[in-house]
Structures are given as C-alpha cells and as structure tokens.
Amino acid sequence: MQDWDSPIDSGVVPEDGSIFDVIVVGGGPGGSATAAYMAMDGAKVLLLEKAVYPRDKTCGDAVGGKSLKHVEELGVKTALEQTNHFRVDGIIFGAPNGKEVRISLPEDEVENREAGYSLPRKQFDTVLFSNANEKVLKAGGAVIQNFAVKEVHIEGGVVTGISGLHEKNSYHFKAPLTIGAGGYNCPVARAVVDHHDEPMVDKKHYCAAYREYWTGVEGCEDWQGAIEIHFIDGVVPGYFWIFPVGNGVVNVGIGMVIAEMDKRKTKLRGLQDWVINEDPKFSKRFANAKMVEKSGKGWQLPFGSPRKKAPSFQPRRAAMAGAMCVGDAASLVDPFTGEGIGNALLSAKLASTVYDREKHSEGFSSDSASEYQNMLWGELSVELTNSYKLQRLVKKKSLMNFFIGKAVKKVELQRALTDMIASKEAQGQFHSKWWMIKTLLF
Numbered sequence: 215m216q217d218w219d220s221p222i223d224s225g226v227v228p229e230d231g232s233i234f235d236v237i238v239v240g241g242g243p244g245g246s247a248t249a250a251y252m253a254m255d256g257a258k259v260l261l262l263e264k265a266v267y268p269r270d271k272t273c274g275d276a277v278g279g280k281s282l283k284h285v286e287e288l289g290v291k292t293a294l295e296q297t298n299h300f301r302v303d304g305i306i307f308g309a310p311n312g313k314e315v316r317i318s319l320p321e322d323e324v325e326n327r328e329a330g331y332s333l334p335r336k337q338f339d340t341v342l343f344s345n346a347n348e349k350v351l352k353a354g355g356a357v358i359q360n361f362a363v364k365e366v367h368i369e370g371g372v373v374t375g376i377s378g379l380h381e382k383n384s385y386h387f388k389a390p391l392t393i394g395a396g397g398y399n400c401p402v403a404r405a406v407v408d409h410h411d412e413p414m415v416d417k418k419h420y421c422a423a424y425r426e427y428w429t430g431v432e433g434c435e436d437w438q439g440a441i442e443i444h445f446i447d448g449v450v451p452g453y454f455w456i457f458p459v460g461n462g463v464v465n466v467g468i469g470m471v472i473a474e475m476d477k478r479k480t481k482l483r484g485l486q487d488w489v490i491n492e493d494p495k496f497s498k499r500f501a502n503a504k505m506v507e508k509s510g511k512g513w514q515l516p517f518g519s520p521r522k523k524a525p526s527f528q529p530r531r532a533a534m535a536g537a538m539c540v541g542d543a544a545s546l547v548d549p550f551t552g553e554g555i556g557n558a559l560l561s562a563k564l565a566s567t568v569y570d571r572e573k574h575s576e577g578f579s580s581d582s583a584s585e586y587q588n589m590l591w592g593e594l595s596v597e598l599t600n601s602y603k604l605q606r607l608v609k610k611k612s613l614m615n616f617f618i619g620k621a622v623k624k625v626e627l628q629r630a631l632t633d634m635i636a637s638k639e640a641q642g643q644f645h646s647k648w649w650m651i652k653t654l655l656f
C-alpha cells in the first residue's frame with residue numbers, strides 16, 4: 215500500500231534571496247503537476263505550499279478520466295491505485311420530480327482504469343505533491359511547506375518573484391517566471407488581474423459548495439459503482455451530490471452559483487440538512503447514516519464559463535509578463551459538473567509546454583503570456599462553453615423532468631449521454647435543435 219499518510223520531507227529551506235528558474239505558488243494538483251512537469255524538463259523549481267502535507271482539501275473527490283491521463287504521464291497512476299479508491303463506472307442523474315437515470319461510463323474505459331475514481335483529496339493531493347517533491351529536489355530545486363506567499367513583486371510591469379513567511383521568518387525569492395497555483399484566492403492571480411485593472415471575482419461565474427463525509431448511506435456500500443448528481447426541487451439551480459469514496463464512506467454536498475445564492479438568500483449547509491432530513495427520498499437513504507465528525511466544510515469554485523463581456527481574455531486573464539496561472543487560479547472549473555482537477559492538470563501541462571528554460575532564462579515576456587492564454591482558451595473553449603449551456607439548461611425544472619424521463623426510457627439517449635460524459639466535444643450535439651427534437655420525440 216502506497217504511504218500517503220506520513221509527513222513529506224522537503225529538505226533544506228533555501229537561503230533568503232535565492233534565484234530559481236521558476237517559482238510555483240501552491241502545491242495542490244495544479245501546482246504539484248506544474249512543478250513536476252517543469253522539473254522533468256530540467257528546470258530548477260521552487261515549490262511553495264502554505265499547508266503541511268498530508269492535508270485535506272474541500273472537494274467532491276471525483277477524479278475523472280482527463281485527470282487520470284495526466285496522473286499517468288506524471289508517473290503516479292500505480293501509486294494512486296495502491297491507495298483506497300472507489301471505481302466510478304457510471305453517473306446517476308436525478309430529476310426534480312425524483313426520477314433517476316443511470317448513465318454507464320464506457321465499459322472499456324472502466325476496465326482499463328481510465329474512466330474515473332473517487333477518493334479523498336487528502337490521498338490524491340498527497341500522492342501528487344510527494345511526486346513533485348521528489349522530482350523538484352532531484353532536479354536541483356527546492357520545496358517549502360508551511361510557506362505562505364504574502365506578496366508578489368512586480369517591477370516595470372513584470373512579475374519578478376514573491377515574498378512570504380515560513381515559521382515566522384520572512385523570505386524573498388526571485389525567478390523569471392512565477393506560477394500562480396494557489397487556488398481560488400491565489401495571490402499571483404490577484405496580482406495578474408489587478409495589474410490589468412480587471413476583476414478577479416464575477417459572482418455569476420463563481421460557485422459556492424459545501425461538503426460533508428457520511429457513513430452508512432443506503433446504496434453506497436461497494437468499492438465500484440455510480441456517483442450521483444441530483445437536481446432536487448428546492449435545490450435547483452444548485453445540485454446535490456452523493457459520491458462514494460470507498461470503505462463505506464460517502465462525500466455528500468451541495469453547490470450553487472453565488473449570484474443565485476444571493477438572489478435566494480440561501481445557506482448551503484441548511485439546504486443540505488433539509489435534503490438529508492426532510493426530502494422523502496433522501497431522508498430514507500440517510501435514516502441509518504452518520505456524519506463523520508467535523509467533516510462539514512465550504513469552499514469556492516471559480517468557473518471557466520465564458521464571460522459575457524470579458525475585459526480581455528476568456529474566461530479571465532491568467533497570465534502576464536513573468537507569470538502564468540493554472541487550475542482554480544486561472545478560473546477553470548467546469549461550470550456544469552464542478553470538476554476542476556482535470557483542468558488544473560491540463561493547464562499545468564500547457565504552462566509547462568509554453569515554458570522554455572533557455573528562451574525564458576532572461577525573462578518571460580507578455581507575448582509568451584498571451585501565447586499561454588490563447589492556448590488555454592483554444593483547448594478549453596468548446597467544452598467550457600457547452601458546460602455553461604448545460605448549467606443554464608438544468609435550471610429549468612420541467613425541462614429536466616422531461617429530459618430525464620425520456621432518458622430513462624430511451625437507450626439511444628443514454629448512449630448519447632455516455633458519449634457526452636466520455637468526450638466533452640460530443641456535448642455539441644445537445645445544442646443541435648434537430649438532434650434534440652429527433653431524439654426526444656421519436
């Protein structure tokens with residue numbers, strides 16, 4: 215069994231004032247993957263993480279096929295599979311009228327372990343961080359845990375490094391390139407948008423979510439099965455999820471776009487209590503269940519949905535001279551499913567593709583920043599735009615009832631939904647009016 219539960223030795227803290235090829239701020243999936251990819255290319259990386267591993271991260275814990283491709287490329291798929299995990303082989307969608315349809319993931323992908331897992335982020339992130347730690351140290355870089363970046367230095371319109379605190383001591387480090395991977399409130403992302411006088415938060419594209427761990431939830435006893443997404447009357451336009459993570463433990467939560475929460479003056483924790491205790495269907499399934507103590511936590515998800523009037527780049531500016539942002543720091547969470555790990559890993563890969571150690575040794579130009587930004591949106595615009603359309607579609611309760619009612623009966627629609635989940639591009643047909651009419655009516 216892979217050891218993911220012990221402290222990670224990050225070695226010696228470098229001297230104040232040290233210079234690196236790249237500084238990575240944040241050691242979640244996005245930061246760990248960027249640091250590992252760049253160290254694999256020979257860069258001298260400084261990886262800075264505020265927490266001390268192993269650490270928890272508030273999440274639904276579903277790791278999809280897109281993430282697994284990168285996990286494999288980073289060389290840790292086997293290590294990950296050696297930790298306890300739930301194998302996802304389908305998704306159950308529940309309509310506001312209570313009807314449910316189970317969409318199977320492609321059988322060959324499940325068999326080849328490419329479809330998806332759900333497992334506590336404490337495990338997933340520790341495996342990725344441990345891998346980055348090893349690769350960065352091997353390539354001559356440094357890693358500091360319990361290091362909070364407080365300031366991003368900008369000279370003449372170029373990010374030149376950071377300063378922050380470790381065990382009450384202040385440090386300043388420099389590099390021609392700084393990566394913002396500090397999540398939804400990343401200081402590098404804030405510096406990038408502030409520098410261009412553009413907004414960081416747009417409440418129509420930021421989601422709040424609340425999760426708890428439970429044991430004893432009916433129908434969640436196995437190590438393989440479906441994860442569940444329910445559009446419950448009273449919760450729509452948000453959704454309620456039930457994601458087993460194995461060993462009889464279940465990640466249960468609710469998410470809603472912040473602008474919608476403000477409109478309804480809703481509190482997610484109260485809403486979740488109501489679903490678990492009062493909803494006729496779910497109160498039965500939770501009748502003998504027990505919440506894991508102190509597991510209730512809320513967090514924010516910066517969606518990658520296209521902004522109506524983006525001040526410059528979509529979904530928002532994620533790079534400038536001397537800096538690129540990845541993952542939540544670049545606002546890349548899928549606006550329909552709430553998945554952000556896959557795009558955190560993908561953006562890490564793209565950032566490492568744009569970065570060239572020799573070319574950028576004297577500086578990372580604003581042209582290189584634009585190259586990254588364009589590559590990011592070029593890669594993600596279709597699926598993020600489609601997901602945003604789906605997010606808006608599920609707000610309409612009667613349409614959801616009709617659609618899921620049809621999907622229960624029509625195998626062709628189930629197959630199309632399987633394709634859609636396996637390949638985001640296939641979502642395109644959901645926006646073809648003729649396809650919709652044909653499939654739903656005949």
Ligand SMILES: Cc1cc2nc3c(=O)[nH]c(=O)nc-3n(C[C@H](O)[C@H](O)[C@H](O)COP(=O)(O)OP(=O)(O)OC[C@H]3O[C@@H](n4cnc5c(N)ncnc54)[C@H](O)[C@@H]3O)c2cc1C
Binds near residue numbers: 542
């Ligand atoms: C309730 C909830 C449910 C979700 N469910 C899913 C799901 O099921 N599947 C999925 O794919 N995605 C899900 N997401 C989204 C997913 O959690 C994120 O998209 C993903 O964690 C992004 O990874 P990241 O590396 O960009 O950022 P993070 O995971 O947030 O990592 C950022 C890291 O930076 C560190 N950091 C922050 N500030 C600083 C600083 N100043 N100095 C140094 N370090 C710093 C943090 O400690 C952290 O380790 C969910 C999110 C929420 C809130």
